[in-house]
Amino acid sequence: MSLSLLLLCLSIIGAFAFVLGRTRAAALSGNRSSAMHSRLGYHGAYAAIWAVLPALALICAWLVVSPQVIDRFVVESFPEEVKSLSTAELKLTYGIVRSIAHGMRQLDDRDLANVANGSADLQLVLAQKGIPLAIRPTGYMIDAANKYNGMRHVSHVVMSVAAIILSLFGAIHGLRAIAPRFRARNRVEQVILGGLIIASSIAVLTTVGIVASMLSEAARFFNIVPAAEFFFGTVWDPRFTGAGSQTSGTFGLIPLLAGTLYIGFVAMLVAVPVGLFAAIYMAEYASARVRSVAKPMLEVLAGIPTIVYGFFALVTVGPFLRDISADLNGLLTGNYANFIEAQSVLTAGLVMGVMLIPYVSSLSDDIIMAVPRSLRDGSLGLGATRSETVKRVLLPAALPGIVGALLMTASRAIGETMIVVLAAGVAARMQLDPFEPMTTVTVKIVSQLTGDPEFTSPQTLVAFALGITLFCLTLCLNVYALYVVRRYREQYE
Template sequence: MPTLWIALFALVLSVVGYALGRRRAMVSADGDIRNLHSRPNYYGVNAALTGLVPAFLVLALWTLGQPLFLQNSVSGMISDAQIEETGSLGLVMSDVRRVADGLDQAVAEGAMDAETAGNVRIDLTDVRARLGEVGVALGSAVSQETLRAAQAYRAQSSFGDLLKTIVVLGIALAGISYAVMRTNATFRARNVVESGVRWLLIAAASIAILTTVGIFLSLIFNTVEFFRLYPAGDFFFGTTWQPSFTGRGGSSQLGVLPLLWGTFYISLIALAVAVPIGLFSAIYLSEYASPRVRSVAKPLLEVLAGIPTIVYGLFALLTVGPLLLRVFGDDTVGWMQGGTAVMTAGLVMGIMLIPFVSSLSDDIINAVPQAMRDGSLGLGATHSETVRQVILPAALPGIVGAILLAASRAIGETMIVVLGAGAAARLSLNPFDAMTTVTAKIVSQLTGDSDFSSPEALVAFALGMTLFVITLGLNVLALYIVRKYREQYE
């Protein structure tokens, strides 16, 4: 049974458990709600959560763990010769999973029955052609070893899904039964439910921390491996980025300074565009605009935040770049050699960040107490003087935090840079030169077949770790500024 259907059945059981728990509580109180320790709904919620939460937890762990278990189980059927021929065990297992999914699809569409799918042989059947008839495209012929592993993977996956269904629904039923049996008029259902909800909220809040730890761990091991193969000093202080892909990084120059310079240069131009426009628009919308104008202008401004970054990249490539080239190109002042440049990406990225700066600044300005405005106006200050001398100083810590968060967003942008700034890694002060950033090079280093034993591929993880540390530092600095100075104005 698919995971979604199992989850839906568990939800149905929890609804039934809610009704049973509530009914059991009312029966134990002889129908008089005054005899209950808690309100009847708490008894129903207790029964529902007691069955649903453990079932969903087991379902999530099983869904994540089953593919790993199957891969470890089936990988023993793959010979070393086939691994050497294919290139890696991961590529072989990818073919195994693709063939197994193709057999399942063939059975589902009636192209072959389940018994045939489990016993088919390549010397009797053209498996690649049979699977191609049902829309499963395979890049190469299927070997008998791959087919046998796929059949085992398919059989074990089917058994695992069946066992998962039984276990998850059994846990849901057992939890609901236990909760209903201990339900009585004196049971402290409200205390139990509130304690359980508190732990659920703690678990939800912990996801952000665990995600950060997971990102860090996913980067750190490959970063350490990269620095074993390539000197850290050459990486952090090198001024040339020139990967050669000729093996083991013997002639590669992987200095990160040109990439960091391009990243900060483009981000600086983006902030120079986004901060004034975003801040001024926030001041206008919060202090000067009428409610009718604000109700129209604010949603229109925030529409920019919903535009995909690839669309901004196309706008930079097809519109902004050619426009700047006509103004600053060879036919005029000769500063710009092509449409892709730091200025192109910076201007478009700044437009993308305008709603980010505007929305955060607008919320921060609106959070300034009205009493401060009234006090300033009462002392004879004009509206503009109140904005300059009272509201903006009071909101300044939050505005600075918003700007730093926008900076971290600009540093992590990829698609606008790829399409608007070019791919040249250089140290230049000319904003009309083509440059590139850390994120763009991470994409290029991992595009295509990557040999993760070479510095040219592993350097992507070192670049990612560098970017992770920079953006994390900006976010921490923004939170520190907001918390440090916010108390003065409350």
């Protein structure tokens, strides 16, 4: 029985348990809800929980433990000369056995018969099925693959039978517990609370796992390259070399960090004024008809993939800035040489700023609209104009939320990759000219992990050091924003 079919069976058992539990509760109460401690639905849900959750826990545990047990028994069936191989060679051999087993499960009876009587070569048959093998399977590999398939089949059958039996016994236990004074609602809500806690813990555990993985790999990088050289270096030259080489190169963070902050700053110069003014207009000046059209059209920009913005910058914005700079230079000096490169900080900042406008405008608009109406009416009633009300009442009251919106926008700008690759280039340099190309931390993270580099080399491990640096940078932005929000919230509450 496949896993999906097993889950379907458990769902059916759980549905029947719910119906039977509700029916039993109705019979015990004489169709009077006041005679039961909990509503009838809670009693049905209690029986369904007992029918499903223990079986699901058994399946999860089985799927974790069973492969390890099967692997151990299959490896024990190898000949002694194979088991004496190194750990890496033994893992490679076992991987080939698993590939053979996977391929044999896809063969029909005639192919298996031809392989068994020697009229067909297993390696060629599997290659026709899209499963190429690096070496020709030997006798012990085929035997081990058959044993693997057999144990796997037995494990699935036993798991399915055990899960269904446990589900039935759980349903019976849940039904027997139903009584007039049984606190089914409390039990069900405890289960729901546990599920909510698990769901809320996933985000925290995911963050911890991401940080732990980056820290462990970054620590390996700093064992090769000194931390001071990385954090205070002004030259980025990773020097990719052949596999197994430990040539370190030069890994200076400062050029990448400067490019990240510079491009993000230009993007914020574009996005913040336009987005904030658009939010003020839609919240305070636009009619309902204009708002119903303008706000959705503005938010369409947020749904455009960043690679499309990158193509727009590469094909349209970059050449436009280059050509107009050449025309301006020709009018002023007579030399029609362009002083703005097609790939530059200005190009990336402009296009990224356009991409960030809906983030600023939509969030700021919602925040301004959430300001109590009494503040608006009170200001207008005292004789203030609408513009004075916006400047002296609404914006100060909405400032904590606007700071949060700008923080989210800044984090989005810092983490952007595709626009920078196509619009600003990959040149790691330190300069203040916005008309020249630069690059960012995220671009170099991608480039260091692209291709087929040696994973233990500093050229690859530096990506994790860059990642943890970027994480710390956004964390500092969050902490600072929290400080600003709390300070102004105390002032206006």
